[in-house]
Amino acid sequence: MGIFSRFKDIVNSNINAILDKAEDPEKMLRLMVQEMEDTLIELKSNCASLMAEGIRKEKKLDEVKKAYDRWENRAMLAISKGREDLAREALVEKKNTETEAAKIMEELKDNMAAVEEAKNEIATLEKKLKETNDKLRTLKEKKERAEMERKANEAMRKKTQDHFDAMEEKIDRMTSWNDLSREEKSAEEKFRDLENSDEIDKELEELKKKIGK
Numbered sequence: 001m002g003i004f005s006r007f008k009d010i011v012n013s014n015i016n017a018i019l020d021k022a023e024d025p026e027k028m029l030r031l032m033v034q035e036m037e038d039t040l041i042e043l044k045s046n047c048a049s050l051m052a053e054g055i056r057k058e059k060k061l062d063e064v065k066k067a068y069d070r071w072e073n074r075a076m077l078a079i080s081k082g083r084e085d086l087a088r089e090a091l092v093e094k095k096n097t098e099t100e101a102a103k104i105m106e107e108l109k110d111n112m113a114a115v116e117e118a119k120n121e122i123a124t125l126e127k128k129l130k131e132t133n134d135k136l137r138t139l140k141e142k143k144e145r146a147e148m149e150r151k152a153n154e155a156m157r158k159k160t161q162d163h164f165d166a167m168e169e170k171i172d173r174m175t176s177w178n179d180l181s182r183e184e185k186s187a188e189e190k191f192r193d194l195e196n197s198d199e200i201d202k203e204l205e206e207l208k209k210k211i212g213k
Helices: 007-012 015-021 025-080 084-210
Strands: none
Touching: 007 025, 015 025, 015 084, 025 084
16 A cells, blocks of 8 residues: 555645654655656546547537537528428427537536646646655755765775874884884994903003013
8 A cells, every 4th residue: 555545645745744754764755756656647647538528528519509500590491491390390409409518518617627626636746746856855965965974084084094004104113213223223332342342451451561560
């Protein structure tokens, strides 16, 4: 079963209230649009049938009017020929066509009212359909913006993380370089100490020679 059971349900529906209760508003709007479009097709088909019926009745009325004139002319002809009996029959037929014409005119009046009502219903539903489509488009645009923002935030987080990783790697390289530098400096100091020790030993020997030891 659809969302709406009849045309009035669609027209009188509160779209916002329906969406507030929907688990998936976008899906609900799509279903509403589909039902409205299907109903609109039915309304237009019905209106077209009514208009076609009106055209047929107008043609029938035109035929009846011609028959009315024809029987009147025949009545006059019969009188002119002295055939009052035929004139009377012609007048009876003329009266019948007059009654039929009045009936058709009444039917045409009802038909025109039905066509007007159908056109009004079509216009009302088209307005409601546009309103629903606008809501659907707005919802989709909102969803697309949210998705774009999500992707932008995700890209920003990735960029920030990449920058942080690069900085961390740079700090690690600097720390390693400093450690290596400290090791090289310690080795240099050791050799310097050895060199200084040799010089001190030489000076010590020279002092020993001077004092005769």
